[in-house]
Amino acid sequence: MSQIFIILFVALPLAKARNLVTDTCMKISKADPENIKYGFCVKTFGSDPRSTKASSVDELVDISFNLTSSKSKSITSTINQVLLKDPKFDPFARSALETCSDLYSDGLDDLQTGLEALKGGDFPTAMSRVSAALDNGPDCEDTFKEKEGEVSPLTKENDEYFHLAVISLSLTVLLKK
Numbered sequence: 001m002s003q004i005f006i007i008l009f010v011a012l013p014l015a016k017a018r019n020l021v022t023d024t025c026m027k028i029s030k031a032d033p034e035n036i037k038y039g040f041c042v043k044t045f046g047s048d049p050r051s052t053k054a055s056s057v058d059e060l061v062d063i064s065f066n067l068t069s070s071k072s073k074s075i076t077s078t079i080n081q082v083l084l085k086d087p088k089f090d091p092f093a094r095s096a097l098e099t100c101s102d103l104y105s106d107g108l109d110d111l112q113t114g115l116e117a118l119k120g121g122d123f124p125t126a127m128s129r130v131s132a133a134l135d136n137g138p139d140c141e142d143t144f145k146e147k148e149g150e151v152s153p154l155t156k157e158n159d160e161y162f163h164l165a166v167i168s169l170s171l172t173v174l175l176k177k
């Protein structure tokens with residue numbers, strides 16, 4: 001008897017949370033199959049223990065924006081604390097790195113304002129802020145392409161950031177419907 005209770009009370013909420021993540025990831029990956037891979041989406045939410053307890057898409061939105069913002073912060077600090085201190089970068093690369101650092105630190109404000117707008121039901125502002133934040137990945141990458149033969153030291157980071165941000169944007173679109 002007591003074992004059944006344990007199973008019901010422990011397993012059911014877990015199964016429910018897992019379904020919320022998988023259902024949501026299924027929905028948004030179907031809506032944008034090119035940019036959102038179902039497996040990456042599930043893995044992304046799996047990296048945050050709060051996902052297991054989430055009981056609504058709103059909570060997944062908080063988690064997604066948080067993960068996107070954390071990535072933005074971590075890229076900014078990699079640029080400022082590591083890359084800009086590395087003497088191997090020439091003036092062109094340094095200037096590109098500074099541009100990226102500015103993009104990503106401004107992006108934090110876009111994400112925060114976008115999330116607040118979304119919660120307040122102001123979808124146009126939410127969409128434009130989150131889209132602006134999303135562009136930082138490709139925009140940073142493009143900064144390095146302005147000089148022939150220049151290799152971006154941030155390709156992997158920009159790509160990871162973009163894929164996290166696209167989940168935040170898709171959830172914004174999902175809530176808008």
Ligand SMILES: *[C@@H]1O[C@H](CO)[C@@H](O)[C@H](O)[C@H]1NC(C)=O
Nearest residue numbers: 065066067068069070071073
């Ligand atoms: C993400 O959430 C954690 C836990 O609530 C918080 O400490 C952290 O500051 C958040 N990160 C960002 C970038 O908002």
